[in-house]
Amino acid sequence: MNYNANVLITASNAALYSSFFNMTRDTSSLYGGVYQVSGKYSHVNGTTYYSLYDGNRWLGYLASWATTPYMDYYDWTKPSQSKPYPDVNMYPNLSIEVDIAKQRVYIKNGSTNLYTMYVSTGIDNSTLRGHFAIQTERGYSFYNANEGMGARYWTSFLDHGVYLFHSVPTDANGNYIVSQAKMLGKQPGSHGCVRLTIPDAQWINAHIKVGTPVYIY
Structure with a gap:
């Protein structure tokens, strides 16, 4: 065959x-x-x-x-790591760090890294660097007609629904856009948000608490 x-x-x-x-x-x-x-x-x-x-x-x-x-891209349908996600209730000093140069997110407790995620940040440095925090706004899905893309499991960290952690993008029919998903961990591709694998985005959406610090550099 x-x-x-x-x-x-x-x-x-x-x-x-x-x-x-x-x-x-x-x-x-x-x-x-x-x-x-x-x-x-x-x-x-x-x-x-x-x-x-x-x-x-x-x-x-x-x-x-x-x-x-062998795939020359990271599997965006699975968690970034094979180990379980951390129990956020066990870590009082939890924070999220976004490393734009490495296209990684680190879930940390103090200086200890608990979990590493593959991401795709904003093209042309459109992901803002600085200190932010998880906001109250979050939801299951959205679609931006101007960009022709949406996503699932979104969680706001800046400007109350403008800058988000969310899944790899979806099209107008809700299908994941594979060509964009393959950028995870490799290169920027968003308009400023931080894209994640589907399970990673879902976990952040379900478990990361309002007020959790977000550091982007």
Whole structure:
């Protein structure tokens, strides 16, 4: 079957085959690298094999279990980290820091970082730097016809509904705009708000209390 994908080699001793009967070498020299797949094959032994390439050079057939899908963007449908979100009630000195240069948000308690999130801030330095605080305004969704975009799980930190933390953007039909979502953690893309993965935005919306300090730099 035709199958175009990039994969990360996650096994250091899996067999590479020049045919389904001849092993040529193992993956020890490929471990941790990203390679292209042009086809996949379901063998009678129940294993799926990938036809693996390094650029235009064919490397062989490799069992799919020795790989994991590789994306050159962060998964905006999932939390930024695999660990649980912090319990805000346990941290009296909670704050939110937005690092524009790194395109990250840090949920902190004092000087201790509790959780890191991938974000996309404003293009042309439209995300204002300074000290702010979470405001009372928050909601499930909005749509700005002038920008042709909306978002979900919005929480205001400045000008009472103007500058927000919110999810990656949605279109007029409420569908997430994938091309914009792929900017998370990579580059600015908003008009001044701070975009987050869907679960990250939902968590901030549901748990971060009014008055929580927000530092943007």
